[in-house]
Amino acid sequence: MYAEKAVVRVHGGHKVHTRFYPNPRSDSTVILVNGSLATSASFQPALRFLQPLFNVVLFDQPYSGQSRPHNPSLGMLGKEDEALILLDLIEHFRADHIMSFSWGAVSTLLALAQRPARIRRAVISSFSPMLNRDMMDYLVRGQECLAACDRHRIATLVNETIGEHLPPRFKRCNFRHISTLEVHEYAQMLHHIRQVLSLDADRYMQCVGNVDIPLLFLNGELDKYTTPADALYFADLARRSSYVTIRNTGHFLESEHQTAWEDVRAAVEHFLLPGEAEQARRLAMVG
Template sequence: MKPATAVVDIHRTFKVHTEFYANPSARKTIILINGSLATTAAFAQTIKYLQPQFNVVLYDQPYAGQSKPHNSHSRPISKENEATILLELIEQFQVNYLLSFSWGGVAAMLALAQRPARIEKAVITSFSPLLNEPMLDYLEKGMTHLQAIDGEKVGQLVNSTIGKYLPSLFKRYNHRHISSLDSHEYLQLHAHINQVVHMDNHCQMECLAAIDIPLLFINGEHDEYTSPDDVRVFAKYLSDCQFATIDNTGHFLDMEHKKAWLQSQSVMLKFLQAPARISSSNRPQHDLHHAIAV
């Protein structure tokens, strides 16, 4: 099924390409947040098990994919900007659930800390609040290649580190995509990495107490960069969180093999479709119509 596409104007500052996969029988809508250097195409496997259950919203960041032609790229945007974009899209599409992948978790959690009233649950995948030794090594090498705008080496680095468990076909696609990006995209990621490695923690732990909805963190068993052990630090800061580990997978979870796809599907749908708890925050409930921005 082809999505309805639209370009959404965000506060007359950014224009964002969106894709809305409608499900006439669905009562809930979920929005998906990409990782770095990715586009909506990165969720091709995930949407296969989400769209039969929900309306699904995908989007490209202003600097990426089909949003690129609609924006100027004179300077990088911040994760706070990305959180603002996400909050606006949540309102535009009347979103109930949120799913982020990898570095998309930073903007997702910054947005959730502002308590968007519509959001009932969120799933944060392949993300960790800690920058451990493997991740720091990966980021330091990445910054060198990104600053040099060497797409070939960036692609090789991704496939040999966080992407090392991907099937060969996906590795080829990954490399082709990453090695052929525009210069501003490499500089955007360089600016982002430079920002997070100089923060005490890249997801700003002090703001997490404001998050008042159930969260599920999903990580791969063999992901040494955002490990299942490291992510459990969130339990100290969040009032309602759960953790799940996908067996025999690395960073890219449902993209890596069929069993991982099936387990990701099972874990995610079980969490999202479980009866919602009664929130102590008395957040208002909203209608279930779905807006397509033009």
Template sequence: MRPEIAVLDIQGQYRVYTEFYRSDSAEQTIILVNGSLSTTASFAQSVRYLYPHFNVVLFDLPYAGQSREHNDHTRLMSREEEADILLELIEQFACDILLSFSWGGIATLQALARRPRRIVKAVINSFSPVVNPSMLGYLQRGVDVMRACDRENIGAVLNATIGKHLPSLFKRYNHRHVSGLEPYEYAQMSHHVETVLNMEGRSCVSFAGQIDIPVLFVNGEWDEYTTAEDARLFAQYVRHCEFRIINQAGHFLDMEHKAAWLQTRDALLAFLLPPLGQQRPRSTAREQHALVG
């Protein structure tokens, strides 16, 4: 299962690294949106159960992962700009479904509020519309170490908070990854955190009411940072929403253990796949990618 890799020009402003897992048997295409400080590699567990039911699109934002070398980093990006990029990729890959993880939910909900014509369903993992005391403490500690570019403690904060339920192997990977980022990546994440702390951008209820497609919210039973209870507040704003709790799982859901992986897989596929006997027209996914140097 090798992806087709391309670096796409987005509106003449950014170049975005993408991976496209093409499935000959798939009728729909799903695009996955990373959380903060994450790259396409963070969705390795998710791709295992989404493919081959769907064509799968992964991407790195311009300041992250394998997009970094293709962009200059002279200014910080807003969540609105991230939503613009997401909407452009939805069109380019003819995506039908949108799935986000953690802070990727902010740009995702902003994009959904614009009612992209192709998207028929969405899944929002490990996200809630409020900053509860646990999340507030995590954000405050996180922005302090990122402002100081304290690489060692950036990894320690992540693993002691939202990553506390990860197995040790993934904790080591997370620590190595987040402690080795570029200063502009820490600056970008600090900017997003400060926006959240100022109650601009994490307060998603202002545009959640514009979403008119079915949305599934998935949260871990043990996640004290984006709790299942807090996520249910979206029911007041999103017209067509469902909720699932992954038992004995924290913030990282399908990465934490096999039972959580199975529960997450079953919840997503039950929501996303059409009932047996029902089919829809096949999406026109991109036939070829042009690699932009």
């Protein structure tokens, strides 16, 4: 799949490696925001159903993936910094939709609370405002592993918790990726966990209350960490929100099995292209 690669200077003088997947049949662009310990490569399953319908932008945070070599003297970035980076990328690529995964939702919602004029709709997957017992246990154990820089324990923890429903092939890829990250990336994730643990649900609720575009919250039926029920706590403030539970699926949604991929695709297409999804899919198949 063809991609235009570029390094874009953003908030704070940081440099971000981007990949733009053009779709000559679309004038709409969706930008994807990944979660902690992940790079843009984690969005390959989503890219398969998005690129036939949209232009798609993937990027790595300044501290990770292909962006890391371009930022040799990098301090810790907070979620507020990541929100400002996202706002710069939205303007640069003239994006009109966002799709975030897991903790990428924090910077996404902070950015959307600024009401960027270009953005029309956003998909928030595998996220809730509640730190329930399972999520708290995962974060506390993650803190210990990251502080010790214990690569094996960090990778094993992810696969045994939020990654418990991933197929074996994805677990092997996950383990290899997480266990070979640089020390700075572990430090950055530890900084994020400490930041998240210091926040409360009210902050996220108030942030979402400033968002004036339609939001779609996607959560896996089997996800114990960001449950569909917990996501509904957004409902009172996110008045233009809808909620879809993906059946027989955990935290990683479309990456877990083919039926989940199809269900996520249908939900996202229906939301981002209301009344146009089936026609757009047929045109993509003809093209």
